[in-house]
Amino acid sequence: xxxxxxxxxxxxxxxxxAFYLDGLIKWAFLNNMxxxxxxxxxxxxxxxxxxxxxxxxxxxxxLIYGIVFGLIYDSYYFGLIGLYTILLPLVLVGIDHxxxxxxxxxxxxxxxxxxxxxxxIQSGIYLLEKLFRLASADVGDFITxxxxxxxxxxxxxxxxxxxxxxxxxxxxxSYRRGTK
Amino acid sequence: MQKFFSNKKLIILMVIIIxxxxxxxxxxxxxxxxxxxxxxxxxxxxxxxxxxxxFAYPTNGVKNISSEFSDLYNTYQExxxxxxxxxxxxxxxxxxxxxQDENKKLKQELKLNSTLTDYxxxxxxxxxxxxxxxxxxxxINRGQTSxxxxxQPVMSGSGLIGRIVEVNEISSKVELIxxxxxxxxxxxxxxxDDNKNNVTGVVSRFDDSTGDLVMENVNxxxxxxxxxRVITSGLxxxxxxxxxxxxxxxxxxxxxxxxNSVYITPAAELRNFTVxxxxxxxxxxxx
Numbered sequence: 253x254x255x256x257x258x259x260x261x262x263x264x265x266x267x268x269x270a271f272y273l274d275g276l277i278k279w280a281f282l283n284n285m286x287x288x289x290x291x292x293x294x295x296x297x298x299x300x301x302x303x304x305x306x307x308x309x310x311x312x313x314x315l316i317y318g319i320v321f322g323l324i325y326d327s328y329y330f331g332l333i334g335l336y337t338i339l340l341p342l343v344l345v346g347i348d349h350x351x352x353x354x355x356x357x358x359x360x361x362x363x364x365x366x367x368x369x370x371x372x373i374q375s376g377i378y379l380l381e382k383l384f385r386l387a388s389a390d391v392g393d394f395i396t397x398x399x400x401x402x403x404x405x406x407x408x409x410x411x412x413x414x415x416x417x418x419x420x421x422x423x424x425x426s427y428r429r430g431t432k
Numbered sequence: 433m434q435k436f437f438s439n440k441k442l443i444i445l446m447v448i449i450i451x452x453x454x455x456x457x458x459x460x461x462x463x464x465x466x467x468x469x470x471x472x473x474x475x476x477x478x479x480x481x482x483x484x485x486x487f488a489y490p491t492n493g494v495k496n497i498s499s500e501f502s503d504l505y506n507t508y509q510e511x512x513x514x515x516x517x518x519x520x521x522x523x524x525x526x527x528x529x530x531x532q533d534e535n536k537k538l539k540q541e542l543k544l545n546s547t548l549t550d551y552x553x554x555x556x557x558x559x560x561x562x563x564x565x566x567x568x569x570x571x572i573n574r575g576q577t578s579x580x581x582x583x584q585p586v587m588s589g590s591g592l593i594g595r596i597v598e599v600n601e602i603s604s605k606v607e608l609i610x611x612x613x614x615x616x617x618x619x620x621x622x623x624x625d626d627n628k629n630n631v632t633g634v635v636s637r638f639d640d641s642t643g644d645l646v647m648e649n650v651n652x653x654x655x656x657x658x659x660x661r662v663i664t665s666g667l668x669x670x671x672x673x674x675x676x677x678x679x680x681x682x683x684x685x686x687x688x689x690x691x692n693s694v695y696i697t698p699a700a701e702l703r704n705f706t707v708x709x710x711x712x713x714x715x716x717x718x719x
Contacts, residue, residue, distance in 0.1 A: 253540050253637070266482075272483070272560070273487075274563040275560030275561060275562065275571070276483070276488065276491045277563075278560070279488075279491065279495075279559075279560045279570070280492075283561060286635065289640070291565045293563045294562065294563050295563065324480060325479075327473050327476055327567070328476075328477055328481070328586060329560075329563060329564060329567070329606055330562060330564060330567050330569075331459075331463060331469070331561040331567065331569065331597065331598050332459045332460060332463065332567075333455050333456075333458075334451075334452055334455030334459060335456070342448070345442065350644075352670065375491050377564075378565075378716055380456060382705035384456055384457070384460050386460070387566045387567055388533075388563070388566070388612040389565070398565050417477060428596070
């Protein structure tokens with residue numbers, strides 16, 4: 253097996269790990285069912301995908317990651333196809349399109365990009381679900397009780413996990429740098 | 433027109449919008465059918481759930497430990513309270529055994545094979561919860577192979593927590609009773625009181641702010657008191673009779689003062705459990 257395919261397997265395992273963590277963290281720690289005032293949605297998979305997208309050069313690869321992981325996410329967690337399947341590749345390609353503006357990934361850049369993508373994805377899901385009458389909250393409630401806490405929680409987690417995740421992402425895509 | 437088709441970005445945008453709405457519209461409209469999800473999706477979900485089991489096992493362990501610590505904290509008071517109930521329990525168990533035997537014999541006499549109160553159970557452990565605000569789903573590790581079907585009610589320890597919404601081969605999704613989805617949060621129920629007054633209604637809503645279940649379409653509120661038990665009534669045929677839902681907390685009039693809603697404190701701690709029980713009714717109502 254070439255180093256390239258080994259690294260790709262590593263990337264897939266990394267993303268899948270974050271995928272499972274999303275569901276498990278929600279289940280184990282953020283499982284607010286009795287009092288549903290604040291809803292926090294862990295989005296570690298998005299975090300990992302944003303970090304990888306900042307480092308991977310091939311847009312085709314990014315698009316494939318977005319569609320495949322979006323599809324799995326939709327099917328396993330939502331039971332509906334069409335939310336992450338569309339929004340995730342859109343966000344990732346968007347990041348890829350504008351990342352030439354940044355010379356080198358740094359915590360400041362990446363956290364702002366993650367912030368914007370998280371806002372985009374959550375708002376997109378809200379709008380689509382509202383359109384299909386799956387969501388009930390109105391815009392004010394959505395921003396105050398769902399989007400706000402979700403952004404805050406995920407930003408804190410991003411800060412805590414930045415150093416190990418960024419190093420791991422660097423290492424997982426580094427075969428390109430070596431050959432350049 | 434020529435100019436429009438030469439603009440690649442515009443066409444891509446159009447295609448994306450059409451695909452998004454198409455996919456969502458199809459999956460929303462087919463999700464309540466019996467034969468969904470399609471086999472490909474079932475296999476995919478099962479594979480994902482298999483690996484999820486590996487991660488869920490230690491997570492559930494940690495969850496159990498943390499709830500054990502909080503249990504330990506309350507042990508002394510709880511122990512005193514429970515000790516006072518032990519005498520009652522033994523007596524009631526003996527009574528129940530006699531009544532059950534008698535019931536079985538009488539049913540045989542009447543050649544009644546199954547009634548609304550008969551059901552089988554399957555235990556399953558929880559793998560994960562959807563990281564989503566509106567899809568209140570739990571994934572559990574039992575599916576078609578264990579005889580689970582759509583719409584079967586799910587209990588956790590003491591009370592009702594939701595209904596099965598999606599069944600794969602070896603995993604399924606449970607929609608929690610706290611959902612907003614109007615198809616799945618309704619349970620035909622009745623209030624058990626001492627005067628044998630049959631107060632029936634439908635548990636049809638979850639009050640986010642108080643964490644109470646709301647029972648609507650109540651036929652009369654006469655004789656309803658705080659603390660009375662609410663069970664499923666078995667009417668409608670989807671749910672067997674006698675599943676414990678919770679206790680009456682209070683009665684409120686609706687915004688127009690027309691109808692009464694009974695607020696129920698759910699019996700199931702909708703937070704601290706790792707194992708659920710799927711109820712399989714032996715009487716089939718509507719298919």
